Amino acid sequence: MQYFLVKSEPFKYPWSQFEKEKSTFWDGVRNYQARNTLMSMKKGDLVLFYHSNEGLEIVGIAKVQKEYYQDPTTDDARWCVVDLKAYKKLKQPIPLSTIKKDQLLQYMPLVKQSRLSVMPITEEQFMRIIDLSETKL
DNA sequence: GCCAACGTTGGC
């Protein structure tokens, strides 16, 4: 089992819409590092859903439903998407300010690599967030 | 609006 974090601007695609649609293909990744991370996702892996720009907090958990395939929004063979399905909303969202203060979480790429929209995180980091959010998996 | 932290482009 691997763990990841993806960012979305609520303006474009908020968690509430994701929950309503139940699942979505995660498109728009145009960065090699993020693309490579997408390609390493396996079915069943858990993915944290972060709201950037507005909200600035981790709001929910998604599950990888389908592994990577050609991005249907472009003919460019370099880019791909994965299917994510909404798994669980966090009982308490985890704000960036908390992440920055936390001994474990401050080392997530989220904090320093602002341009990265898809990133791997460790099991310890994932579990810490679940813990802090008082959510049951 | 500013700045940090990248990624990208292109000249050499």
Place this chain on the structure above:
DNA sequence: GCCAACGTTGGC
């Protein structure tokens, strides 16, 4: 292959 200049994201 190096590096300067520029572009982008996103927090503040």
